[in-house]
Amino acid sequence: EVQLVESGGGLVKPGGSLRLSCAASGFTFSSYSMYWVRQPPGKGLEWVSSFSSVSNSRDYADSVKGRFTISRDNAKNSLYLQMDSLRADDTAIYYCARVKWGGEQLGPFDYWGQGTLVTVSS
Amino acid sequence: DIQMTQTPSSLSASVGDRVTITCRASQDITNYLNWYQQKLGKAPRLLIIDASNLETGVPSRFSGSGSATDFTFTISSLQPEDIATYYCQQYDNLPITFGQGTRLEIK
Numbered sequence: 001e002v003q004l005v006e007s008g009g010g011l012v013k014p015g016g017s018l019r020l021s022c023a024a025s026g027f028t029f030s031s032y033s034m035y036w037v038r039q040p041p042g043k044g045l046e047w048v049s050s051f052s053s054v055s056n057s058r059d060y061a062d063s064v065k066g067r068f069t070i071s072r073d074n075a076k077n078s079l080y081l082q083m084d085s086l087r088a089d090d091t092a093i094y095y096c097a098r099v100k101w102g103g104e105q106l107g108p109f110d111y112w113g114q115g116t117l118v119t120v121s122s
Numbered sequence: 123d124i125q126m127t128q129t130p131s132s133l134s135a136s137v138g139d140r141v142t143i144t145c146r147a148s149q150d151i152t153n154y155l156n157w158y159q160q161k162l163g164k165a166p167r168l169l170i171i172d173a174s175n176l177e178t179g180v181p182s183r184f185s186g187s188g189s190a191t192d193f194t195f196t197i198s199s200l201q202p203e204d205i206a207t208y209y210c211q212q213y214d215n216l217p218i219t220f221g222q223g224t225r226l227e228i229k
Contacts, residue, residue, distance in 0.1 A: 045209055
């Protein structure tokens with residue numbers, strides 16, 4: 001059974017840092033592109049960052065570029081998001097998600113984690 | 123960036139009704155359009171792939187159509203468990219973008 005489990009969320013002050021983790025199981029993690037998608041409270045879905053399994057390229061939304069860093073450890077079946085210089089508008093539930101088709105950078109997200117809440121507030 | 127305009131933003135319908143949601147892309151995305159259902163407090167669930175293909179395990183009352191810039195999502199006979207917010211999403215290129223969502227309620 002495919003599972004994605006996020007952790008690392010919490011309350012942090014503006015300007016602070018957090019590192020989110022996403023533990024994957026039930027599939028060959030190294031073969032799949034992985035994404036972070038966030039959802040501010042009561043609002044819609046926003047792509048944050050992605051790590052391609054095809055080219056190992058990392059991409060970021062303009063809103064987080066230069067502040068967030070995505071990484072993955074295929075030996076540990078884990079995806080990470082290092083978030084620095086956090087701002088109030090980064091407050092959201094952060095989901096990791098898998099692209100349905102192994103070997104593709106872009107595609108539908110067939111599995112999502114349960115999400116981890118990040119709150120940026122003084 | 124490709125903008126996805128989803129309408130309506132909210133919808134109230136009765137059990138058994140046919141429900142339709144539309145999604146318009148700001149440029150041609152061929153059929154790289156997916157639909158998701160998100161129930162309160164849960165992660166999104168993939169329903170429709172590439173505009174019209176039902177994801178495995180999704181009930182057949184859900185369907186999608188369209189291409190290029192105009193897409194439609196339909197529930198043929200609304201059920202109580204369909205109460206949720208529905209999102210379209212394009213993956214023609216990065217940044218992937220979502221519609222604003224349609225909140226569906228039961229009358």
